[in-house]
Structures are given as structure tokens and as C-alpha cells.
Amino acid sequence: MVALARQLIGQLLISEKEGKRCVARITETEAYRGWGDRACHAHLGRKTQRTQIMYQPGGLAYVYLCYGIHNLFNIVSNRKGQADAILLRAAEPLEGTEHMLKRRKMEKVSPRLSSGPGNLSQALGIERSDYGLDLSKPPLYLAPNLQASFTPKIQSSPRVGIDYAGEDAALPWRFYDPRSRFVTKG
């Protein structure tokens, strides 16, 4: 479901943790596919304790720790048995910005607040304990953008940080809104 990664741009991501409501508009995503994509943790049908969530029906959260420091937040995006997922790389704060600033230990808003997969997760309070959450209901869920007039201009490019995946690293499966400041590049 690579197409879904594109559709997610401009949608809303809402986290309601510890009574704090935060809303962010998704500005950057990357698609990962279980079959034929060496960059995906579940490529070639590999099934481990960490990746088993991706074999479940879509709409679940796949959170894992990278470099021992950062929580990366993915959305499982396909039907049962198809290990696809979409990585959220960046979003633009709309509500609850003060909570995001506090979690990030920052004083004022900058693009670094919620651009970059690790930063985004931290701003919204997403951690590994959120692994397997149903993303259709609180405390963490997705919602359509009600601003009908908003139609993001979407661009695609190769994915970031996966040079080890060989030729699969060149696939243009990164999608983003170039008009937003809250993206990692471009």
C-alpha cells in the first residue's frame, strides 16, 4: 500500500496522553513494503517478535527503538499477511503545542520540534509501550483533515537513512509537503 503513504500527507495525527491533547498535521511519510523491499524490517517474509505486528490487519501502531535512543512510529498499512508499514517522519503542530515543547524540553517552536521520526514521536509522547495500539481511537489515532480547502502539494523522493538496502534505497517512497517547514529536507 505505497499509495496510502501519499494519502496520509495532510491528515491529522492526534495523541491524548496524560490528559494532554495534541494534534499535528502529517507532512512527511515513507512507505515500507514487506515483499521486495530490503529496507523493511519484515522483508522477504521475515517474521520476528518485533515485526509480527506488521502481519496484522492495517491500522495498528508499529513503534520500535532505533540507535538505542529514538522511538520511530509506523502505521501498519495492509491486510493480514502483507507486512507493509508507513513511517511517519514529520508533522506540523496544530494543537497542544505547549505539551510538545515540554516533552522536547524546548522553549519555542522550531522545525526541529516535530520534524524527524524520533523528534515527532517524542513530541507526541509516543514510546515503545504504544506498540500495537489501535489507531482508530484514543489515546493515539488518525483523523481526516476537516479543512476541505487544504490540498497539500505532495512531492516524492528516495527514502532517507537506508543506504544499507542497496538498490531498494532508491525507490521514491518518501512523500512530503514541500510547502511546510516541518519536513526533514526540501
Place this chain on the structure above:
DNA sequence: GACAAGATTCGCT
């Protein structure tokens, strides 16, 4: 049971 590497970020030069 041990070892190598990673879908990154921050701080300093």
C-alpha cells in the same frame, strides 16, 4: 549467551 549494526539526533568545529 554474546556480538554487530541500525528507518537518528545533537552539539561542536
Place this chain on the structure above:
DNA sequence: GCGAATCTTGTCG
């Protein structure tokens, strides 16, 4: 712009 920090996961013995 570059290099270090840091620990979980997967693979191998």
C-alpha cells in the same frame, strides 16, 4: 558539516 551517543533486536555459536 561531521562524529559521538546508546540499547534493542536479530543472528550466530
